[in-house]
Amino acid sequence: MPRTDKGSRVIAAPPEKAAALLAWLPPSGMSGKFERFDLRSGGSYRMVLTYADPSVVRGKATADSDIVEARFVDIVPGVRVVQAVDFVSDDPAYAGTMTMTWEVGAVEGGTRVDITADNVPDVVSPEDHAAGLTSSLMNLADYLKK
Numbered sequence: 001m002p003r004t005d006k007g008s009r010v011i012a013a014p015p016e017k018a019a020a021l022l023a024w025l026p027p028s029g030m031s032g033k034f035e036r037f038d039l040r041s042g043g044s045y046r047m048v049l050t051y052a053d054p055s056v057v058r059g060k061a062t063a064d065s066d067i068v069e070a071r072f073v074d075i076v077p078g079v080r081v082v083q084a085v086d087f088v089s090d091d092p093a094y095a096g097t098m099t100m101t102w103e104v105g106a107v108e109g110g111t112r113v114d115i116t117a118d119n120v121p122d123v124v125s126p127e128d129h130a131a132g133l134t135s136s137l138m139n140l141a142d143y144l145k146k
Helices: 126-145
Strands: 004-011 030-037 044-051 065-076 080-088 098-107 110-118
Antiparallel strands (some): 030 044, 044 065, 065 080
């Protein structure tokens, strides 16, 4: 059954400073690498996320990695990025396109970042996804403090 997961955080930085994805997007315990990246509406990317310790969590694409194919559906600089995300996996449980909407807006004390993930595969537990979203938001806040 399709599901929506959300995360949010206020970060002490202006919205336009949040673009260095590889520095903050991979959740704790993972590193990322772009195999392709075209940041524009209609553009796309392929990102490989590698687990630091694959004995803890098995990857969706290989024993130690997740691969995502994503398309930028809509980009409004300093406001919103909408992505259509597909997991690369032989497991049909990961099939389907998840829509990730990142919205940013100025608030007192910084920037509020909201993430909405629609059509999350059932095999991704709500708890694990919430932890991943929270970790990415914490990484973003830490990155922007530098």
